[in-house]
Amino acid sequence: MFQAKGYAAVDAQSPLVPFSFERRDPGPEDVQIEILYCGVCHSDLHQARNDWRNSLYPMVPGHEIVGRIVAVGGQVKKFRVGDLAGVGCMVDSCRHCSACNEDLEQYCEEGSTLTYNSRERDSKQLTFGGYSDQIVVDQRFAVKIPASLDLKAVAPLLCAGITTYSPLRHWQVGKGQKVGVIGLGGLGHMGIKFAKAFGARTVMITTSPEKGADALRLGADEVLVSKDKAAMKAHARSFDFLLNTIPNGHDLNPYAALLKRDGTMVLVGALTTLEPALAGASLIGGRRSIAGSAIGGMAETQEMIDFCAEHGIVSDVEMVSIQSVNEAYERLLKNDVKYRFVIDMESLKRTA
Structure with a gap:
């Protein structure tokens, strides 16, 4: 084991605070990564505020990680x-179920081990x-990052990027x-970039007219x-595919009416009950x-990163220090962010 430091939530009510903890030493299949962003x-x-009633404390959040081996x-x-x-x-993940064998570790039938707020499979350590x-992570669950990409803007690709790329x-x-x-x-800003790069006619659907210029x-x-x-009536029955990134319960009926025959709407944001009824x-x-x-499996996540390198796609980010994470x-x-905060982990060195 070796000593690591970070910022953690110690309960659902308190702000994140400096936190020292132990990481395992790299095993035969492991890589140790110095986190840059x-x-x-x-x-x-x-998760930090236990909104989903499954939080484990102390919790060091963060699952959009870029660094150096x-x-x-x-x-x-x-x-x-x-x-x-x-x-x-x-x-x-379990690595032996049908999902894992098909490089779909995110759908592991025994449940994948999350980067935080989970327990390691062998030791039950948080x-x-x-x-x-x-x-420290098994090499299977890390992806190669091309140096040609802006590293700080790559970080959100590891969640927001793959969540939209995969569907x-x-x-x-x-x-x-x-x-x-x-x-x-x-999520939506990445969905626009990917749909456009795939060659589709891409329409931003929003409740806020003021977002139109940025969408373009x-x-x-x-x-x-x-x-x-x-406008909704004029677009009825005209979409082949809808990527729905709304993060809370909402009315699907107006959006379903936009789909062509055999069209599909995929939800990637809403985890709670959808109301009213469809x-x-x-x-x-x-x-x-x-x-x-x-999200996506590890093979598809690497495919997404390589696609981004080929097409020059990264996230729009605003940099923050770890000391300002609560703000x-x-x-x-x-x-109030366009469109993803990224922590410069160099700032952690300023924490006593």
């Missing part, structure tokens, strides 16, 4: 010391995330299709304001589908 995901805030185990073939690497939302100076790839979004991205935030800057071909009933006729009448999607959380509550 860590994104701040909205789920970090939910400083040590490798004796059996590691994928990385060498000095390589750039990323770690996302999970650090282990996992601690990326608001820290170091992390677009799975449902084979591409040229000749009309794709709507619902909600312009950390990000690559959207058009902006549809969902509160405009005439009218069955809106699906049956057009053989439409409503589906869900969670960043308060701004997250107000949706």
Whole structure:
């Protein structure tokens, strides 16, 4: 074991504070990563404040991690010391179920081990995330980061990026299709970039007309304001695919009406109950589908990173110090960020 330091939530009510803890020494298949940058995901805030009633304390949040390899185990073939690497939302899985065997570790039938707020499979030790100076992870659960990308803006790709890339790839979004991205935030802004890069006609669907200019800057071909009933009617039955990034319960019926026959709307943001009820006729009448999607497996995450390098895609970020992470959380509550906070972990060295 070796000593690490970071910032932690010690309970649901208190702000994050400096925290010292132990990491395991790298095993034969492990890599040790000096963390350079860590994104701040909205789920970090939910978990720190126990909004989902499953939080484990003390908690070191952070699952959008970019850093440099400083040590490798004796059996590691994928990385060498000095390589750039990323770690996302999970650090282990059972590795033998049908999902794991198909490189879909995020759907592990025994439950994947999360980067934080989880327990290691062998020791039941709490996992601690990326608001820290170091992390040790099995090489399978780390991805290679090309040096050509802006590292600080790569960090959110490990969650917001793969969360939006995976469904677009799975449902084979591409040229000749009309794709709507619902909600312009950390997920939505990545959805626009990926849908456009896949060659689709990309429409930003938002309740806020003032977001239109930014959506066009990000690559959207058009902006549809969902509160405009005439505009929604004009777009009815015209979308091949909808990527719904809204993070809370909402009415799906107006959006389902936008789908063509055989169109699909995929939810990636809402984990809570969806209300009001969805009218069955809106699906049956057009053989439409409503589906869900969670992050991506490790092979697909590497594919996404390589795609980003090829197309010059990164997240739009605002840098913060670890000392200001509690203020960043308060701004997250107000949706006051374009479009992802990233912590410069160099700032951790200033913590006593």
